[in-house]
Every structure is written in C-alpha cells, then in structure tokens.
Amino acid sequence: MDDLLESGGALAAVPPDATVADVQAAALDSGHLRILVRGPGTAWQVVHVRDTLTEPETAGIRGLPRPALLFPAGTPVYTVLSRMRESGNQLALVTQSGKVLGVVTITDVLRRLFPRSRPAPASPR
Missing domain, CATH: 3.10.580.10 (CBS-domain)
Incomplete structure (x- = not known):
C-alpha cells in the first residue's frame, strides 16, 4: 500500500490543541475536508470540517476528531x-x-x- 503514497506532499494536519478556526484554515489552505489531528507516534485522529461549522471559531476541537x-x-x-x-x-x-x-x-x-x-x-x- 505504501506505493500509493505521493512523495513530498505535506499532510493537512493540526495539533491536538487546535481551535475550530485552525481546522477551518487548514481545510481552506489544503482543499481537504478531512483534516488530520497529530498525535504522539501513530495515535492520530481525523476531524471533518463540517463538524466544526456549528462551533465557535475559538472553541477547541476536543470531542470532534475520530480515530x-x-x-x-x-x-x-x-x-x-x-x-x-x-x-x-x-x-x-x-x-x-x-x-x-x-x-x-x-x-x-x-x-x-x-x-x-x-x-x-x-x-x-
């Protein structure tokens, strides 16, 4: 499966303490609707930008990402x-x-x- 990866591409990701505004900005910058949330090692999560739309921009994303x-x-x-x-x-x-x-x-x-x-x-x- 590793041969499906494109080389040199940066991952559209935010840190775990990101705000809703951070996720929305990452989506806008990358053109992706699903944004990765970095974790330690391989404990990463995914948040869909649609799940942020009803939240205040300054709110944290806790509870929104899925494994x-x-x-x-x-x-x-x-x-x-x-x-x-x-x-x-x-x-x-x-x-x-x-x-x-x-x-x-x-x-x-x-x-x-x-x-x-x-x-x-x-x-x-």
Missing part, C-alpha cells in the same frame, strides 16, 4: 478497502516503524483496483 485508520506500509490494498468500507472511513494513515508515512484515500485505493483504461483508438472509416 484514524492505520495500516502498516505492506498491507494489501484489498484489506485496506475492506476495512475502509466497514468503518466508513475515507482515508487511512500508512505507517512504518511507528511513524506516519502518509495518507491514502479511498479514491487512491479504487484507482489502484480499477485503473482507467484508455479509450480504444477510433477506427478509420
């Missing part, structure tokens, strides 16, 4: 898809030796399993 799905780098793609579907998660963190290597989305997984085929060339008339 992130974690997979070791060598996990088979079919296993990842199955667990993502079962849990309703749209993204998962890829880990190796207790470190987060990056994020894989359900779109990444589906593209791997069902690559787009090139259209057949038009036949001459």
